[in-house]
Amino acid sequence: MTSATTPTPRPADDDWWRSAVVYQVYVRSFADANSDGVGDLQGIRQRLPYLRDLGVDALWLTPFYTSPQVDAGYDVADYRNVDPLFGNLTDFDEMITDAHALGLRIIVDMVPNHTSSAHxxxxxxxxxxxxxxxxxxxxxxxxxxxxxxxxxxxxxxxxxxxxxxxxxxxxxxxHLFDPAQPDLNWRHPEVRAEFEDILRFWLDRGVDGFRIDVAHGMIKAEGLPDVGFNSMTTGQRQSELLGKGRLPYFDQDEVHDIYRAWRPILDSYPGGRMAVAEAWAETPQRLARYIGPDELHQAFSFDFLDATWSADSFRKVIDTALAESTIVGAPTTWVLSNHDRQRHVTRYGDGEVGLRRARAAALLMFALPGCAYVYQGEELGLPEVLDLPDELRQDPAFRRTGESRDGCRVPIPWGGELPPYGFGPGGSELSWLPAPATWRSLSVAAQTGISGSTLELYRTALRIRHEHPALAEVGGITWLETEPGVLAFRRVAGDTELTCVVNISGADVTVSGHGRPVVASADLTERGDGHVLPVDAAAWFERR
The missing domain is CATH 3.90.400.10 (Oligo-1,6-glucosidase; Domain 2)
Known part of the structure; x- marks a missing residue:
């Protein structure tokens, strides 16, 4: 186990979440300390120095509470305890103490829409x-x-x-999800009081924030009215309306009463305790309602994750998100991948093309103002595992729809020549999902210290993000005129400028007039007084 030798307090900045880089830890797939093939809290504790050195500010942990694990812990049977699969409360306390000593904050998943049927x-x-x-x-x-x-x-x-x-x-x-996940009645005062107490339980243990699962779902329309169609009658699943239209079981106005009751609880604790919503709404304006000084601090910007690989798509999403951010007075949260969506290396084309684009997208994201969320393994350039045997898949959605999220949940590789690449201690060969042979070259050990590796690209970009005065500013961006298919924007602090250029044009472009390059997702070559930026690449340029 790793423990800091000279504990230091967390930074006192109550607004830390406005520009933080948050690393999502999918607990069962991050690090296994007891050789049972499943990640756990002690595994996280042992790997905290890696996350500190990566340059993130906080960790978001997926559910580790007592659960039958029908839906990977999102079916909670006891909200005030740790499932033995992941450890115990002492393990949690030791982990959060070490994290705080290293300057890392801890955000935990809260699952209020439903409980486990074993609750x-x-x-x-x-x-x-x-x-x-x-x-x-x-x-x-x-x-x-x-x-x-x-x-x-x-x-x-x-x-x-x-x-x-x-x-x-x-x-x-x-049950809006699995039958093992019955929905709670949030119009019942006992339900509201219970979750307010659960929040205090974890705040008292030192957690710095909560990611609210299905934050849009707790209130259902009075009378439980029909939607008017379903997949049996029209062939269209109701879930296809997520983020596009209104459903009687999502994004009801009364849900905001819940968050107006939660905000004073968060504000009553020191150190800038926060909450971020996993919320889907039919318009950006309705999504913005979840954010504000009397409700939640953030809501995920899934539009950025859904942007296609084109300059127009990214620009539209960025402009919309920043405009909404200005209206609500809260930062945008950028995300490229998470435990529910196909990894962006694969979404962007897979193979070398997908990896090049993923690396460029990372530099784009880290150059934007606001908070960035990194899903574990994306700093290694991991692709989606598309060929998992059906009998090994555990996602409950797979049994009902044939769609599976397991491919983005394969345990990440730490080192070694054979699977599961150091996931467990002492050469343990157990892993709840198998890692592909191609991941040997993508492990942390294989990429550490290797110039040009994806891991070192992330480390460099995050170091600059933390140190560069232009990126520390919380204001907006200035778009620059470019040729078609190229994104370029500038951020300024005093006499210092940082310009991010992303080439999605389909041909190499020459970049000049922005100063010296400080980091790039692909090798640059000099041409005259500028630099050639390859296709599907991004670079930051500095001028002081």
Whole structure:
């Protein structure tokens, strides 16, 4: 285990989250300390110096709470304890103490839309029967049809199929995800009081913030009205409306009452405790409502993740996000990959093309004002694993839709010649998902100290981001005139300028007049008084 020899306090800046680089740790796939093939809290603790040296400011940990693990911990049975798969509360306390000593903050996942079906509340609801106070904590309803044999409405699970399951006494319960994840009734005061207490429990243990899972989902429209279509009648899944249209079970106005009650709790603790929403809304204006001095601090900008590999697409997304940021007075959060989406190396074309583009996108993201979220392994240039055997896949959505998120969740490679590449200690060969043979050259050990490697590119870019006065400014950007297919913008602090140029034009371009290059995603060559920027590459130039 690694522990700091001279503990230092966390930085006192309450606004740290406005420009932070947050590293998402998918706990079961980050580092395994006990050789069981599953990542754990002690594994994270041992690897904290790596994250400090990478240059991130905070870690976001996916759920490590007591859970049957039907949906990788997003089905919580006990919100105030650690699942034995990942350790115990002492392990958590040791991990967060070491993280703070290294200047790293800890954000934990909060899952308030639903519990596990193994949660004591749900067991009590099933035992108590229709009309009981215990059932009021969840969303139980009578079915339609002569014998109540049809679901109460036409709502669909995000994982595919109906969003309702019938229990033995004939009633149905709502689960917008897996049947093992029953939705809570957030109009019940006991539910609200319980989660306010859960927030305090983890804040008291020193957590610096929360990532709110399904932040748009806790309130359902009164009367549980039909959507009006589903995949059985039209072939279109309701989930296709996410971020595009309104659904009666998402983004209801009352959800903001919850966050207005949470914000004073966060503000009552010192050190800038924060919360970031995983929220989907039909317009940027509705998404912006989750952010503000009386609600949450941030909401993920998934539009940046969804941008296509074109200058026009990126520029439109960036302009929209920065405009909304100005309106709400909060920073934009940029993200390229996460545990629910295909890794961007693969989205951008896979292979060498995808990697070149991913490296350029990283420099684009880190040059923008606001907060950047990095998904574990993207600093290694990991692609999606597309050929996992079906029998090894564990994503519950795979069983219902054939779609799987497991390919971005394969344990990351640390070093060595054979899989799982140092994921566990002492040559352990166990890994809950297998790493491909091609990852040997992508491991942390294989890339450390290697000029031009993706890992060293991230380390360099993050060091400059923290040190450069122009990137420390929280203001906007100035777009520069360029040839078609090239993005260029400038950030300024006093007499110091930093210009980011991204070449998506399909041909090499010559860049001049912006000063000296300080970092580039591909090799630059000098031409006259400028530098040739290759296709699918980005570079930062400095002028003082």
């Amino acid at each position: 004591p509340w749900f067991a009590a609801a099933l035992a108590a029967g229709p009309g009981s106070p215990e059932r009021e904590r969840y969303l139980f309803a009578d079915g339609k049809g002569e014998q109540g044999e049809l679901p109460p409405n036409d709502w669909e699970s995000i994982f595919g199929g109906p969003a309702w399951t019938r229990v033995v006494d004939g009633q149905w319960y709502l």
